[in-house]
Every structure is written in C-alpha cells, then in structure tokens.
Amino acid sequence: MRNMKKTPGFTLVELMIVVAVVGVLAAIAYPGYIDHVRKARRADAKAALTEVAQKLEALYARNASYSADLTDIGYPAANWNNVPINVPASNRWYQVRVLAPNANCAITNCYRLRARRRPGTDQVNDDIEFYDLWSNGRKRYRKGGSWTNSWAE
Numbered sequence: 001m002r003n004m005k006k007t008p009g010f011t012l013v014e015l016m017i018v019v020a021v022v023g024v025l026a027a028i029a030y031p032g033y034i035d036h037v038r039k040a041r042r043a044d045a046k047a048a049l050t051e052v053a054q055k056l057e058a059l060y061a062r063n064a065s066y067s068a069d070l071t072d073i074g075y076p077a078a079n080w081n082n083v084p085i086n087v088p089a090s091n092r093w094y095q096v097r098v099l100a101p102n103a104n105c106a107i108t109n110c111y112r113l114r115a116r117r118r119p120g121t122d123q124v125n126d127d128i129e130f131y132d133l134w135s136n137g138r139k140r141y142r143k144g145g146s147w148t149n150s151w152a153e
Helices: 012-063
Strands: 081-083 094-098 112-117 128-134 139-143 146-148
Touching (some): 012 081, 012 094, 012 112
Antiparallel strands (some): 081 094, 128 139, 139 146
8 A cells, every 4th residue: 555645634534523513603792693683673663653643643734633544645545554664664563553542642733653573574473563652652562461551671
C-alpha cells in the first residue's frame, strides 16, 4: 500500500455532528423567536385602532357625528378592513371594523372599534384574539376567551 497523505479538512462524521447540533439549537430557538415576532406584531393592531380612531375624530369635528362606515374616512368598502392601508398586504396582520352601535354607544356620539387577527396569516396563532377601543378611551383585549381592560399585552 502506498503512503496516503492526509489532507486537512473534516470527515463526514464530523460534519454530520455539526449539522445535528445546529439542528437541535434551531429547533429550540425557532418557536421562541416566532412567539416574539407575534407579540411584536400586536403593536400593529394598536396602531391601526389608533389610526382609525384619529380619522373618526376628524370626521366628528367636521360632521358632529361618527360613522360606522369606514369608507367615510377613506378605507375601502369591506366588513373588516385590512390595516394599516399604507403597507403592503403581505405585512398586514390585523383587520379593523366599527362595531354595531347599541343603546350605550350610539354612533352619533360614540364609537367602538375592534381589531382582530387577520385570517390567513401566521398571526392567527397569537394568543390575543381581539383588541377593542372606544371613543371615550377605554381599551381592552381578549385572550383565551376572557376580556382584560387594558392594552398591557
């Protein structure tokens, strides 16, 4: 047998061990990363509600009445509007609508807005289902079927 020179490098076994270690680390870190991203997107819901509320307040200043129809403030005709409208559709994680008026909140002097996770996006896997905002400043969110008065999360 001839003398074979050893060339510097890695063996297949060494490379497979490195791949396995990287795979285990990724499997541990990825779910935590995705959860963090979903929580960060919650700010989009709050910003969307605030944006719609500001436009409704401007409408009220002009007409002395709010509107349950978001087309009156520049949104497309839809039951739920994807917001914010100034970003690409692929980056819209929430939808907003004006809730139906009731005896405690007539649309002429009060509004109730709701943001929900946009169907068909990864955000539907987030724990928080809805955010609400009233014209009097009341805020709440629904997580696991129960409502909490604040936007703490």
